[in-house]
Amino acid sequence: KQEVTQIPAALSVPEGENLVLNCSFTDSAIYNLQWFRQDPGKGLTSLLLIQSSQREQTSGRLNASLDKSSGRSTLYIAASQPGDSATYLCALNLRMDSSYKLIFGSGTRLLVRP
């Protein structure tokens, strides 16, 4: 059974710091991996999607890496801002016959202090 673990569960940093969020998974047979952001009372916003054949994806101040062999992904946030405060979720996309199923980690709650 695929399990997804995110470390740390919570993180508080001062504005301007660079930070790394970690995601680990037990089964490397994934279709792709996504990082989502969730604001309180809101749905999920997709930040980055890394296909299983890729090593990393970048969008603005965000960079996500994927190492299938070690079962790890990291989300790097450069020059953090208070607006980055949210919960960050890592999700594995598994292909099940004709469907795709997302398996989520429990998330990292990030607080960026002004």
Add this chain to the structure above:
Amino acid sequence: GAGVSQSPSNKVTEKGKDVELRCDPISGHTALYWYRQSLGQGLEFLIYFQGNSAPDKSGLPSDRFSAERTGGSVSTLTIQRTQQEDSAVYLCASSSWTRPYEQYFGPGTRLTVT
């Protein structure tokens, strides 16, 4: 264009009552997913619809839960005889035929069973 919409945004119901939650996927999206996010459980898959195919109901926690998708578009998740442990945020997502692995999420319905 319009994203995934869900209604109601909040629902408070008494234990034992039935509730219906609605999801309007992005126009043209063929796949529709329901997830549940509860405290201590993270985000878990409930059910998946793809076109006219039989739905994947493998994530439904009990036979009190059911879902249907009419006309290949709008979906309704029904919970019968609600219990306090059903309290959670119910999220709906949809994806297109051309990029079935990329799911777009709605804002969710927060269900509270008193």
